Amino acid sequence: MRASAVLAATCAMTAHAAEVAAHPWLPPDASAVRSPCPMLNSLANHGYLPRDGHGISMQDLINGLGSALHFNETLTRTLGTPAFATSTTGNPDTFNLDDIAKHNVIEHDGSLSRADFAVTGDAKTFNKTVWDETKGYLEAGASADAKIDTKTMATARRKRIATAQATNPSFNLTSSQVTVSLGESSVILGTIGGSFTEPAAPLEWLKIVFEEERLPFDEGWTTSATEITVPQVLGLSQRIATST
Numbered sequence: 001m002r003a004s005a006v007l008a009a010t011c012a013m014t015a016h017a018a019e020v021a022a023h024p025w026l027p028p029d030a031s032a033v034r035s036p037c038p039m040l041n042s043l044a045n046h047g048y049l050p051r052d053g054h055g056i057s058m059q060d061l062i063n064g065l066g067s068a069l070h071f072n073e074t075l076t077r078t079l080g081t082p083a084f085a086t087s088t089t090g091n092p093d094t095f096n097l098d099d100i101a102k103h104n105v106i107e108h109d110g111s112l113s114r115a116d117f118a119v120t121g122d123a124k125t126f127n128k129t130v131w132d133e134t135k136g137y138l139e140a141g142a143s144a145d146a147k148i149d150t151k152t153m154a155t156a157r158r159k160r161i162a163t164a165q166a167t168n169p170s171f172n173l174t175s176s177q178v179t180v181s182l183g184e185s186s187v188i189l190g191t192i193g194g195s196f197t198e199p200a201a202p203l204e205w206l207k208i209v210f211e212e213e214r215l216p217f218d219e220g221w222t223t224s225a226t227e228i229t230v231p232q233v234l235g236l237s238q239r240i241a242t243s244t
Contacts, residue, residue: 020217023047023068033098034213036107036114036124039188040097041213043068053097055089068215069191070224078230079183082106098124108177109168110161112185113210118170131210134160138203147200150236153189154243157181182237189236192221196232 023046028034033053034041043049048064049056061080065071071079086102087095100106101124103117110116113131117123137159141152161181165171173181186196192206193199205216215221 025212025214026051028053033096034124035097035100036111037100037184038113038126038210038213039191040100042209042215044097045213046215049097055091055094056083056097057094058084068223070226070228072227072229075228075230075233079187079233082180104172104174104177106180108181109171109173110164110181112157112160116164116168116171119168126210126213130160133163135207135210138206142203143200146203148189148193148203148206149198149200150189150239151243153185153199153201154240157185157240179237182241183233185240186233186236189240190233191224191228192216194224196228196236199236 025045026047028041028045028051031052032044034044035053040049043064044051044053046068048068049060058077058080062073062076065076065080066073083095083100083106084092086099086105088099089096103123107114107117107123109118111123111130112134113126114123115127115130120127134156137156138148138152141155142148161173188206188209189199189201190196192209193201202216202219205219205221208214208216208219
C-alpha cells in the first residue's frame with residue numbers, strides 16, 4: 001500500500017514536471033495582443049492559448065483551459081462564448097485577445113487590476129495604481145500564512161468597486177456585468193486557491209498571476225486534479241457575492 005502511494009506520487013510529480021516543461025512562460029513579443037484578463041493572458045504566455053493572442057477558436061479555449069486549469073467543456077463554453085461577440089477577425093468563430101477589451105461587452109468598470117475605460121481610455125492594460133489598491137485590501141485580510149479566502153476576496157472586490165464608483169462619473173456595472181465580475185473573482189480564487197468550496201489562495205501566487213501574467217508552477221501551484229465545473233464556479237461566485 002505504501003509503495004503504491006509512493007508510486008502514485010512519483011507519477012503525479014513526473015506528469016507535473018512534463019506539463020511545466022511543455023508550457024514554459026515566455027513574454028509576449030511585439031506582434032502579440034493581450035486582453036484585460038490576467039488569467040487568459042497567463043495562458044497565452046504559457047502557450048496554452050496561441051502565444052500571439054490572435055485567431056482563438058472555441059476549440060483553442062476548450063483545449064487550453066482544459067489542460068491548464070482542468071475546466072470541463074461546458075464551463076469553458078459558458079465562459080468563452082461571449083468573447084466571440086467582440087470578434088474583429090472577420091471570422092465569427094474566432095477572436096483576438098484584445099477584442100474582449102471592447103468596453104461594456106465583457107470588459108467592465110470596477111476591475112481589480114485595470115482602470116475604468118472612461119477614466120483613462122485604457123481598460124485593457126495592467127494598471128499598477130488600481131492593482132496596488134486591490135492588493136492592499138488582500139494583504140489587510142490575508143491569514144497569518146498569507147492566504148486569501150472567500151471573505152477577503154469579497155471585501156477587496158467590494159472596496160475596489162466602491163473606489164471606481166467614487167472616481168468615475170460614468171461608472172456603470174450592469175447586472176450581467178456583476179455576474180461576469182463575480183465569475184472572474186471566483187475563477188482566479190478557486191483555481192489558484194485549490195478549491196471552489198474553501199479556497200485558500202497564497203497571496204504571492206495571486207500577485208504572480210496579476211503582475212506577471214504567469215501561472216505559479218515554479219512556486220508549487222498545480223493544475224486541479226479534478227475537473228472544474230459550472231456549478232463549482234457559480235457556487236463560489238455566490239459566496240463571494242454574499243460574504244460580509
